[in-house]
Amino acid sequence: MSLKPEWTEEIDTVPDAIQYHPSPGLLVVGTDTEGSSGPRIELLSAAEGTARGSIETTGALRETEYDPTSGTLFAITDDDHVYAIDPERGSRLWDAWAASVATVADGRVFLSADRTLWAYDISDGSRKWQTTLPDSVAGQIAQLAGTLLVGVGDSSIERVVAVDPATGEEQWDYERERSIREAWFTDHGVYAQISARDELVRIATDAEATGADDQAVSPLFDPDAGTEQWSYSLNDGSVLGTTVSVVPRSGRVYVKESGTVSALDPESGSKIWQSPEYDSFEFFSIAGEALYGVVETADDSRFVRLDPDSGRAMWETEIRTTTTVTDRLAGDGGRLYVGTRETHRDGSIVEDGPAAYQLNAVTGRIDWTFETDERVAWIAGDGDPVIVGEETSQIHGVDADSGRQQWSSSGEYLHFEAASDRRVVVVGKGDEKDLHVLDRADGTVEFATTSEVYHTGGGALFASSGTAIEAYPIASQPAVFASPDDRSGTNTEVYPSSGESSGETDVYEAREADAEEAVGWTDSETTAVSYCPNCGTDLAAFGDVNFCPECGADLSTE
Incomplete structure (x- = not known):
């Protein structure tokens, strides 16, 4: 065990939660409710471990949210209290009874609990209004073009309510006889999928939607706000299931049903295209604006990339069957990693067994295939070697250029936690949660702990050891330990599987999805794109561009 902590800080009692916020450089530690001093929140400098303050609470820390505009930290405890905290001074500003922080906008924070929604002034904690909703808050709350949208229902979203954020008055209430299975509040409109899966609707709002740059992209002023602008009938009779995907940035709507994929016009709900070449998609996923899918036939499985404008195949590659996909835009034009499993959806055995593939994202050509014993559960394609994790016990370091195994490690149900250029963090999912x-280069175990209280972020691992908090470097140059002047440089960031991150994420965890679910994606960002991911054009000669001069592909990032 060669990894030494960057710093160690003793606190008064045993911690039961650790959370990290990069912008204020803050580590938030919730302490044991059974301790002699009762539950507290300890605030530490994430860079040095020095104490910033200690706040007594009435319950155990559940979650925290940081508002960069006001510089305020909100801490929520398990007894439904919200504490507004000054992260620099480590002091409590005010507190209120509420179960969650809904959203923050225009100097106000919106809190909710059961059927009640409140607006508080962030600066002094004065309550601006309180309103009672038609039902309990059951889904996301978001502010869209001047309207506060709330999903409410008994156990799931059954209606969407629009509230005036200035007064708390209800503006409109959208309700259906059947509950809403899923809702999307995007800059380009409000969409809802009815739980029976027979209908997708777009709900009219009374304000103008804005694009990524706060420029109006389409007028949505409608006197019938809260009513349906359009409705699209979904086919629920397919064993392959029905899934709906709404791309927040562009507003594009994609539907996979009866084995086909279709694109809908977000303004009218009319079908722009239906995949003309394939009618047996097993699943369909989106990475940025790139469309990927798996077509499984009786003879083989094909991994395809679709043109978002026409639905036609840009390329197709025969593989065994797929479950895990990760997209890495690299300097060589783009690498795509695909992991497969040992059985088809119908339970039949894949003849050649599971494997991890590296493909050229532009051409679809397979660069290499790495054989595994069990289903590929996750792939960390953000560095060299590429890390391939199997379903239960095996992790492999695979050379990014040749596909040859550099090392292998085993443990009980190892689950991906974080990765950087220097190290990989994994945790057991069985009885042993160590x-x-x-070490990413050779797989050597540099540190191990049985603690279940830890957090990764800023290129570091923060873990408890008794009453001590220890900070370990995960990246070669952890951003969290750098001086403020150095943090905007080339420091490598840890890419966590959940929680806050200021860097890019290139690992996409496979879910135990049934045939009705699509594999989830997390948007990734790149600081520079040297080759067009669409056509492969070398962009070095064109300087800083946000579109490809050859094919016109959008190269801008969120």
Whole structure:
């Protein structure tokens, strides 16, 4: 065990939660409710471990949210209290009874609990209004073009309510006889999928939607706000299931039903295209604006990339069957990693067994295939070697250029936690939940702990050891330990599987999805794109551009 902590800080009692916020450089530690001093929140400098303050609470820390505009930290405890905290001074500003922080906008924070929604002034904690909703808050709350949208229902979203954020008055209430299975509040409109899966609707709002740059992209002023602008009938009779995907940035709507994929016009709900070449998609996923899918036939499985404008195949590659996909835009034009499993959806055995593939994202050509014993559960394609994790016990370091195994490590149900250029963090999912830090180059275990209280972020691992908090470097140059002047440089960031991150994420965890679910994606960002991911054009000669001069592909990032 060669990894030493960057710093160690003793606190008064045993911690039961650790959370990290990069912008204020803050580590928030919730302490044991059974301790002699009762539950508290300890605030530490994430860079040095020095104490910033201690706040007594009435319950155990559940979650925290940081508002960069006001510089305020909100801490929520398990007894439904919200504490507004000054993260620099480590002091409590005010507190209120509420179960969650809904959203923050225009100097106000919106809190909710059961059927009640409140607006508080962030600066002094004065309550501006309180309103009672038609039902309990059951889904996301978001502010869209001057309207506060709330999903409410008994156990799931059954209606969408629009509230005036200035007064708390209800503006409109959208309700259906059947509950809403899923709702999307995007800059380009409000969409809802009815739980029976037979209908997708777009709900009219009374304000103008804006694009990524706060420029109006389409007028949505409608005197019938809260009514349906259009309705699209979904086919629920297919064993392959029905899934709906709404791309927040562009507003594009995609539907996979009866094995086909279709694109809908977000303004009218009319079908722009239906995949003309395939009618047996097993699943369909989106990475940025790139469309990927798996077509499974009786003879083989094909991994395809679709043109978002026409639905036609840009390329197709025969593989065994797929479950895990990760997209890495690299300097060589783009690498795509695909992991497969040992059985088809119908339970039949894949003849050649599971494997991890590296493909050229532009051409679809397979660069290499790495054989595994069990289903590929996750792939960390953000560095070299590429890390391939199997379903239960095996982790492999695979050379990014050749596909040859550089090392292998085993443990009980190892689950991906974080990765950087220097190290990989994994944790057991079985009876032994030990956390391990591996050297990315050779797989050596540099650190291990049985603590279940830890957090990764800023290129570091923060873990408890008794009453001590220890900070370990995961990246070669952890951003969290750098001076403020150095943090905007080339420091490598840890890419966590959940929680806050200021860097890019290139690992996409496979879910135990049934045939009705699509594999989830997390948007990734790149600081520079040297080759067009669409046509492969070398962009070095064109300087800083946000579109490809050859094919016109959009190269801008969120």
